Amino acid sequence: MSDENQNEPFDIDRIMREADESMARMAKMEEEGTADIVKYFDRIHDKLFDLNNILIAGYFALVAINQQVSKGIIFVPVANLLFLIYVDYRMMEKSRLQSQITKVSAADRERYGRMINNTNLYSLLVIATTLTVTLVLIYVLYQFKTPIQVKS
Known part of the structure; x- marks a missing residue:
């Protein structure tokens, strides 16, 4: 066999450097995600x-x-609004902790990780509750049809 056909020699340092660079790119992608x-x-x-x-x-x-509809039904979207505000507050707290992540204790960093997961779950829940509030309004509109009468 000639030297031209042989592959380049095995270079462990180059392979390790490429692996480290690849892991760094993946870690950055994870953070961005x-x-x-x-x-x-x-x-x-x-x-x-x-x-x-x-x-x-x-x-x-x-x-x-429609006078047949209870005024108490207003509580439904207002409660959802309060829940939305609560979730936004949690997101703000998560961002506040994130902005100081290098200055906080390990316990706070662990709390930060849990906070991200819980806040994402709350976000999904708030989507579901807003859909429910919308469906309740549609249901009530359907149940208490109020025809609009135009005076001639």
Whole structure:
């Protein structure tokens, strides 16, 4: 066999360096992925706040138009709004802890990890509750149909 056909010699240092670089890229991708999750949940929360405000107006209009509907039903979208505010507060606390991650204790860093997981679960739950508030409004509208009469 000629030397031209032989592969280049085995270089363990080069292989280890490439593996380290690959692991560093994957770790960076992981960090960016986590940040993206929070960013997208934040964008979703903004849209849910807007939708919930529209739902609150819809519930108020429903109560004003139809006297058969209990005024207590207004509590449904308001409770959801309070839950949205709570989840946003948790996200703010998570970000506050994240901004000081190198200055906090190991226990606080562990709490940070749990906080991320729990906040993401709360975010999914807030999507479900907003959908429920929307469905309740649709159901109530269907049950208490109030035809709009135009005076001629």
